[in-house]
Amino acid sequence: MSERKSIVLGVCGGIAAYKSAALCSKLTQLGIDVQIIMTENAARFVSELTFRTLSRRPVITSLWEELGEWKPEHVALSARCGLFAVAPATANFIAKFACGIADDALTTFAATFNGPVLLAPAMNPEMWRHAACVENVEKLRRRGVHFIGPERGHVACGDDGPGRMSEPERILEYSLQLFKTSESL
Numbered sequence: 001m002s003e004r005k006s007i008v009l010g011v012c013g014g015i016a017a018y019k020s021a022a023l024c025s026k027l028t029q030l031g032i033d034v035q036i037i038m039t040e041n042a043a044r045f046v047s048e049l050t051f052r053t054l055s056r057r058p059v060i061t062s063l064w065e066e067l068g069e070w071k072p073e074h075v076a077l078s079a080r081c082g083l084f085a086v087a088p089a090t091a092n093f094i095a096k097f098a099c100g101i102a103d104d105a106l107t108t109f110a111a112t113f114n115g116p117v118l119l120a121p122a123m124n125p126e127m128w129r130h131a132a133c134v135e136n137v138e139k140l141r142r143r144g145v146h147f148i149g150p151e152r153g154h155v156a157c158g159d160d161g162p163g164r165m166s167e168p169e170r171i172l173e174y175s176l177q178l179f180k181t182s183e184s185l
């Protein structure tokens with residue numbers, strides 16, 4: 001691994017994707033290398049251009065992009081990544097990750113990476129409380145995956161309850177803590 005801290009930041013298709021732009025900006029301002037992987041649905045909420053500009057590097061949106069590495073990109077990335085964070089983590093991503101499904105660039109990277117993982121879920125409170133989501137989150141916690149949030153409050157669809165993505169500052173703080181812990185091991 002290089003001296004510089006390196007994070008893969010996954011962005012999924014939820015309203016809170018706009019908050020991840022602020023997170024990406026804060027990480028790069030701290031001199032951390034940020035590789036964004038967006039799902040196709042995330043690109044419906046926030047432009048790839050926004051993340052490309054803030055991370056100062058190409059965004060990965062597909063498994064089939066040619067980025068000049070002889071190894072498949074998800075394998076090469078995994079070797080140089082110190083932390084994998086996903087914000088927002090949708091119910092869909094959480095379910096796929098819990099089951100080991102690898103059917104796009106983000107879930108394939110997730111299935112490859114063996115280092116520390118931080119998920120910042122954001123969804124409708126009913127989705128968060130759904131038995132399927134509860135089981136998936138428990139399964140991932142047992143595997144050592146870290147969760148931050150969701151916070152209680154007003155969510156975009158008008159409901160109140162647990163579902164809001166944690167603020168970028170809190171996710172940043174948690175990420176830095178995880179970097180510190182993994183460096184001291």
Ligand SMILES: Cc1cc2nc3c(=O)[nH]c(=O)nc-3n(C[C@H](O)[C@H](O)[C@H](O)COP(=O)(O)O)c2cc1C
Pocket residue numbers: 011012013014015016039040041042088089090091092093122123124127
């Ligand atoms: C307007 C809108 C907002 C959405 N917000 C969320 C959300 O906050 N959290 C979530 O889990 N799914 C949300 N969804 C549903 C996801 O976009 C959908 O499950 C999608 O398949 C997720 O794909 P991805 O996980 O590959 O990004 C939303 C859908 C729409 C149309």
